[in-house]
Amino acid sequence: MSAHIDLRLSGGRVFLHGSGLVAADLLIKDGVLTGIVEPGTPVDATEDVDVTGQYVLPGAIDPHVHLGKDIRVPKDPDDADLETASAAAGGVTSMLVYLMSADPYGEVLEKADRVMAEHARVDYGYHFVLGTDQHLKELPAYVHDLGVSTFKFFMNFRGDEGAYLGMPGNDDGFMYDLLGLAADHQAMINPHPENIELVRRLQGRTFKDPDQPLRSWNAARPPVVEADAQQRVAYLAAATGASVYAVHTSSAAALDVVRRQRAGYPNLFVETCTHYLTLSTESPCGTYGKVNPPLRDPEDVEALWQGMADGSVDTVGSDHNARHRSFKEKDIWTATAGFPGTGVLLPLTLSEGMRRGVPLSRLVDATSTRAAKLFGLYPRKGTIRVGSDADLVVLDPEGGSVIDAQTQYSAAAYTPWQGEQIAPRIVHTLVRGTFALRDGRLTEARAGRFLPRPRSGAAALAAAYEPEEQS
Template identity: 30%
Template structure:
């Protein structure tokens, strides 16, 4: 067998990484990138003329087959979520193994593994959500981290999920010893509870009032407190879904003095505002998420934070709930904002929206790759296997047609939610072919691998 002949060659495309753009062929052998050059020969060839070839997206914030503290199961299975991800150009997700109070953490993680092994169509990893930091669960964490679950998600708000500062310090101490990343939903719980109670007392119960119930100051206060804990423990922390200019400013200042704090935002904070929640009846519930959508001035600050490098990841925070009695409207058609499940779908549209913004000149394509693939992979030590196009990396590749214009619609999306908050938005560019480890997962508008094709990825937080 000639070593110069590859299993597959992606020919004539414009290859885009976080640092470089060049016309090149990509040779794939045994699921990995074996060569990048010109004139490569393969047993199979995909012609990428006129296409951009990007590394598959790495979405490090996805809620899949996860039940809320109120007992509402979200709309996606691992099969539906990862199929949707693939159609959008994402080839790796980090989802959550979500512990609720009283649950054994090791059993929770094992249960999520069983579900993902049966359903996932792309590669995956897990953050462990810890809500019970008792001795039993703390004793289990070192082994779970060493088994490849290298990140711990904590909540600074929500009654059944909140972890107090003392517990955060204990978990930071453990994470520091084991080389794990701490990831945090940072909002001040008391401010949200106080504001919510007064809004409901005043009869302000419609979905749009959720934005007022989560004061922007609640995010800033919690981020400031988290920075102090991070600085005290010298433990790296990632702040999930930053939504306000004030929160971002605190992160930027901390990073400039050497604090190891990282931060992500999401397309909905970059492209939507609280005005999108102001809809008749319960329609606005589709745009409810936590933290809530903010102002146009926050959008501008977040884009500047991406440009400056103070925000390092764009994730989806995919939290899918159907707009019916199984999801958002479980408490009925007159439910208050406090009774409506928070979260929006976004796993399929994340890469599309960011690719469109790059073509519009808001960021470069290289920066888009960095924010949606390379740095997410680096943060959890999946790079260079994931998140880049380089010899030795997995052949997770997406062929984008930059000429295709599409108006997003609810019926186009492949997840289980039944709607997209970006319906009616026209975008430029489309992911036509999506490969995971050299195998076409999406091609010609259809999937070509069975549920369970995805593989578990071991992560760590060692930076």
């Protein structure tokens, strides 16, 4: 080969779909992977980086991120800079960010993109949270003109429940119309599944122990709250033909519901989050671990890992949110829900998954490939192949690292996993061939670009279908 290339990664063990880890060198030019060659093949490269013995995986895709101090829209430079620094340091090369507003999304997206285009270190797309009739009317334009094909709907925003986030109340009728529209326009709906009417009844009369904050929070919003909503939206998805992506699935009960519904209607997809795979009501993180849905019991963690292993859990997201630690250092009832997590998504899922013997191919699928396929980014993202973006993470699988808020970079300034020791160490993160993290250190690059996604869900999966593929 004589064509000049920009960068060569030499000596790595490269993850290739269908083959697993293979000794190969990667060639990159203009941000795209242009060659996968045998080690030692002579190539004219501007730069050659030795990654001998290290794993080279497709960059992780975090499908669930909230940015901005009010978790609605990124507004200040550090909303993009610090949180994408966290992502890059953890091997994430693309993130999908929830924008949340009662206003029409044309302007909202413009505002967010001003910050993201200049300061993001990783590629990004958006999901819109819909809640008004005008949103419904504009959905086709969101898909076809703005390149956003996934929409969140808070099933728990009845009456004024969503007022604290500036969202109006709505109901199952709204959801029904939303699902129908999504089906018509090759979009996907990501419902937040909680039945708030159950929560209202339960909150006053359940287990409350100030010394057991996480058990108390779980008791106030138990798995039935989530599973009931999951069941309802899955049924309406089948009735309308919509693709539905169950965000942050936290419990055995909710996973079981989707498994059963899926037997009759396939276009239902399941996301869990890093924290539901690695934290429980017995974790020592206290109110830092307050989140909705709540951290569950250890049996739920086991059930979700079973789902990871058998593929009934499609993806792992972080539900990252950067609200400052001062909002968390309160009692469990007044602390804010949610915490930062995009920086630990890949390292923790790999560490815990490999310890449990989940095949690497499934872990790569759940942290990258499956999200790329479901969100209309495949094969540009989510795989290492010639012609794909050179979004890569290089890691030492046994290098060892300790999770620390300081090296998570988030403005939140804490992590519920503080001090936890994990097996892998992230060495390099490349976003379209540019180092965002090099030798474990963030670089100056702000290479992130907007990712238009003209279809999601079943329509995107059909477009990504490859007959020769086996996983």
